[in-house]
Amino acid sequence: MIEVTDLTLGIHGTPILRDVSFDIRPGEVFGVVGESGSGKSLTALSLMQLLPEGAQTSGRAIFDDIDLLTQSERRMCALRGAEIGMIFQEPMTALNPVQTIGDQVAETLLVHGKAGRAEATQIAAERLARVGLPPEKVPLSRYPHELSGGQRQRVAIAMAIALRPRLLIADEPTTALDVTTQAQILALLKGLVTDEGMSLMLITHDLAVVAGMADRIVVMQAGQIVESGPTARVFQALSHPYTRQLFAASDHQPQRQPHVTDDPHLQMQGAVRDYHLPRRSLFGKAPTFRAVNDVTFTLRRGESLGLVGESGSGKSTLARAVLGLEPLQAGRILLDGAPVRAGDPRMQVVFQDPYGSFNPRHRVARLVAEPFHTMGHPHDADARIAEALTDVGLTPSDADKYIHEFSGGQRQRIAIARALITRPELIVLDEAVSALDVSVRANVLDLLADLQARYGLSYLFITHDLQVVRAITDRVLVMQAGRIVEEGPTERVLSAPEHPYTRDLIAAAPAIPAEWRNHA
Amino acid sequence: MRLPVQLILGGVLAGLFLALALISLVWTPHDVVALSIADRLQAPSARFLLGTDHLGRDILSMIMVGARTSLAVALVAVGIGIVVGVPLGLLAAATRGSLLDEVVMRGNDLVFAFPSLVIAILITAVFGPSAVNAIIAIGIFNIPVFARVTRGAALSLWTLDYILAARVAGKGRARISVEHILPNILNLLIVQGTIQFSLGILAEAALSYVGLGAQPPTPSWGRMLAEAQTMIYTNPWLPVLPGLAIVLTVLGLNLMGDGLRDLLDPRLRRVRA
Numbered sequence: 001m002i003e004v005t006d007l008t009l010g011i012h013g014t015p016i017l018r019d020v021s022f023d024i025r026p027g028e029v030f031g032v033v034g035e036s037g038s039g040k041s042l043t044a045l046s047l048m049q050l051l052p053e054g055a056q057t058s059g060r061a062i063f064d065d066i067d068l069l070t071q072s073e074r075r076m077c078a079l080r081g082a083e084i085g086m087i088f089q090e091p092m093t094a095l096n097p098v099q100t101i102g103d104q105v106a107e108t109l110l111v112h113g114k115a116g117r118a119e120a121t122q123i124a125a126e127r128l129a130r131v132g133l134p135p136e137k138v139p140l141s142r143y144p145h146e147l148s149g150g151q152r153q154r155v156a157i158a159m160a161i162a163l164r165p166r167l168l169i170a171d172e173p174t175t176a177l178d179v180t181t182q183a184q185i186l187a188l189l190k191g192l193v194t195d196e197g198m199s200l201m202l203i204t205h206d207l208a209v210v211a212g213m214a215d216r217i218v219v220m221q222a223g224q225i226v227e228s229g230p231t232a233r234v235f236q237a238l239s240h241p242y243t244r245q246l247f248a249a250s251d252h253q254p255q256r257q258p259h260v261t262d263d264p265h266l267q268m269q270g271a272v273r274d275y276h277l278p279r280r281s282l283f284g285k286a287p288t289f290r291a292v293n294d295v296t297f298t299l300r301r302g303e304s305l306g307l308v309g310e311s312g313s314g315k316s317t318l319a320r321a322v323l324g325l326e327p328l329q330a331g332r333i334l335l336d337g338a339p340v341r342a343g344d345p346r347m348q349v350v351f352q353d354p355y356g357s358f359n360p361r362h363r364v365a366r367l368v369a370e371p372f373h374t375m376g377h378p379h380d381a382d383a384r385i386a387e388a389l390t391d392v393g394l395t396p397s398d399a400d401k402y403i404h405e406f407s408g409g410q411r412q413r414i415a416i417a418r419a420l421i422t423r424p425e426l427i428v429l430d431e432a433v434s435a436l437d438v439s440v441r442a443n444v445l446d447l448l449a450d451l452q453a454r455y456g457l458s459y460l461f462i463t464h465d466l467q468v469v470r471a472i473t474d475r476v477l478v479m480q481a482g483r484i485v486e487e488g489p490t491e492r493v494l495s496a497p498e499h500p501y502t503r504d505l506i507a508a509a510p511a512i513p514a515e516w517r518n519h520a
Numbered sequence: 521m522r523l524p525v526q527l528i529l530g531g532v533l534a535g536l537f538l539a540l541a542l543i544s545l546v547w548t549p550h551d552v553v554a555l556s557i558a559d560r561l562q563a564p565s566a567r568f569l570l571g572t573d574h575l576g577r578d579i580l581s582m583i584m585v586g587a588r589t590s591l592a593v594a595l596v597a598v599g600i601g602i603v604v605g606v607p608l609g610l611l612a613a614a615t616r617g618s619l620l621d622e623v624v625m626r627g628n629d630l631v632f633a634f635p636s637l638v639i640a641i642l643i644t645a646v647f648g649p650s651a652v653n654a655i656i657a658i659g660i661f662n663i664p665v666f667a668r669v670t671r672g673a674a675l676s677l678w679t680l681d682y683i684l685a686a687r688v689a690g691k692g693r694a695r696i697s698v699e700h701i702l703p704n705i706l707n708l709l710i711v712q713g714t715i716q717f718s719l720g721i722l723a724e725a726a727l728s729y730v731g732l733g734a735q736p737p738t739p740s741w742g743r744m745l746a747e748a749q750t751m752i753y754t755n756p757w758l759p760v761l762p763g764l765a766i767v768l769t770v771l772g773l774n775l776m777g778d779g780l781r782d783l784l785d786p787r788l789r790r791v792r793a
Contacts, residue, residue: 325687357682361704371690373686418685
């Protein structure tokens with residue numbers, strides 16, 4: 001249905017894509033897999049002619065006898081939405097916040113002149129019902145902010161399929177969603193392909209997602225397709241070294257020799273954290289939201305404890321409370337038997353976002369040395385900065401560079417170096433590997449396991465990703481709506497979950513079929 | 521990196537008047553205080569490059585000294601705005617949602633609620649017209665502008681992880697504000713400063729025009745305009761020249777502000793690239 005031959009793309013002379021060729025057949029799910037920077041999103045944007053300024057394309061992309069790469073903007077406007085629909089990663093920004101969802105879906109129909117106002121509204125209602133938002137439950141008059149992330153992504157899908165396009169391009173459609181929501185959205189997309197005979201081009205970094213969805217896949221690396229074929233065959237053969245490497249990294253298990261003692265290191269006893277919500281009336285009492293509800297657990301010295309939950313479960317609030325940054329309304333948190341406080345050199349943190357975690361105006365040496373603040377700069381500060389950088393696999397000369405000179409994975413190493421600088425005993429890792437590509441993530445997990453063994457560290461590992469929990473934790477807590485609903489050794493919880501919520505989480509997590517991973 | 525065209529153009533214009541002002545400190549073609557009725561209302565000539573006014577003073581010399589007055593008044597007024605407004609904004613952002621934040625921001629609203637020029641006239645009318653009082657009057661209205669810009673920019677920074685990391689390191693709000701927030705909003709403050717600077721020049725000209733700015737014999741563009749306006753039919757260059765000086769300086773500064781924003785805002789830069 002669409003046949004791309006030798007698609008080459010450069011932006012301001014920098015080569016981005018080289019000789020990308022593939023074809024998508026009617027009614028199939030076509031997966032495009034690759035790490036960030038591999039060019040998978042730009043491939044899709046080339047087809048839509050939605051490239052940034054300064055882009056130069058060559059090659060051909062034949063869709064119904066016409067070459068998408070040479071069409072005029074006017075012609076492309078008619079094609080976009082009508083023949084080719086697209087959905088993006090971020091459901092928060094893909095919708096217009098001041099327009100109702102009904103209007104937004106109807107607008108696609110109106111713009112293309114395919115329906116009058118009344119008819120468009122009716123079709124919009126029908127399309128929204130198709131994506132699981134029936135008007136009797138979710139009226140057309142709702143605004144995006146009144147919906148959850150998953151519901152918004154459904155609206156975005158309804159907009160993309162409003163005109164029944166023959167090709168739907170989905171660029172990381174579930175990456176920003178929780179795993180249970182992800183499973184629902186993937187099932188919806190698969191259903192649409194079956195029912196409407198649409199083709200789906202599914203772009204993702206997640207091998208497990210394509211394994212469950214795609215009929216055929218291509219694997220991209222640095223702007224080139226390195227491997228392509230039917231999904232099962234690619235997964236079983238792993239003929240290209242890069243595919244093999246990706247596959248191995250996706251469920252990488254670092255070598256760990258935990259030395260868990262019985263000594264309680266961090267104790268949380270009946271902790272409660274309430275937030276004030278906006279007042280509903282002028283003099284009324286402000287309602288409160290209980291983000292952390294009577295949480296009790298003990299982290300033993302040398303242990304790696306996982307804390308799993310979906311967004312909004314209160315796990316990040318709990319992390320900040322442990323760091324002494326959130327006042328508690330009840331209960332207490334003890335480190336070595338004494339209440340925790342911010343700036344305690346015995347406890348450090350690594351955050352999720354490798355881009356937002358550093359002041360862009362400071363050099364690495366100053367960034368890494370920040371935790372010295374409360375204990376005063378030791379006389380051997382420079383040596384310790386060098387040591388911390390070496391510990392995380394960087395070189396001491398990196399201390400003079402600025403943070404923008406480093407890649408995402410290197411930045412996360414610098415974040416770990418910052419956490420190591422005070423020679424802490426406990427490190428809180430708040431989604432510390434979630435934003436990293438799989439191969440980088442595998443390296444960082446190895447590093448964390450190695451550091452734990454070397455320095456006898458305790459980890460509190462907060463994540464939504466069960467793969468990570470399996471890789472690096474001894475024990476796991478499952479958190480739902482501010483409460484710990486299940487607790488136990490990681491192996492036991494993941495293989496024989498007791499609480500229904502844990503079971504849902506594990507069932508929803510996409511997985512590569514066991515028979516495809518024999519050689520792994 | 522290529523500099524934006526506006527920045528170059530604006531810099532040249534503003535730089536020209538800054539140079540005139542600086543030169544006037546040591547040398548002017550003629551004495552601006554000395555009156556010479558014999559030379560009154562001369563057209564531009566080799567002796568008086570831009571002609572003379574109704575009291576025989578050299579227009580070029582007056583514009584040079586006037587530039588000094590305008591730039592000095594506006595600069596000090598913007599300085600007041602930055603020195604008072606930026607710390608207030610940082611404080612409000614650091615204590616967001618608290619009573620202190622509320623007090624600072626409502627105080628801002630209060631100042632904003634008055635038409636600035638009317639209050640400036642009031643201040644100079646009560647305390648007497650002088651350049652110093654003009655500075656104070658204009659400076660007061662710069663405070664809420666800088667406080668608001670600072671607070672807005674700082675609030676978005678406070679949500680970033682590196683601020684959280686600094687808090688984990690045990691740093692207090694004041695220290696975080698100075699060490700992490702201020703350097704990262706400096707771009708914005710520089711751009712805002714340029715814009716306020718040009719507004720300050722306009723405000724000073726307006727105050728002088730109604731006779732409430734720098735007092736005679738100190739020349740100022742606004743008063744030159746006011747004195748010359750009755751002669752617009754007989755000696756058109758008299759009101760046109762100080763007017764042109766005001767327009768070109770303000771234009772130069774505004775272009776510079778736009779250019780600096782393009783240069784310092786990486787998001788705009790990327791679009792341009």
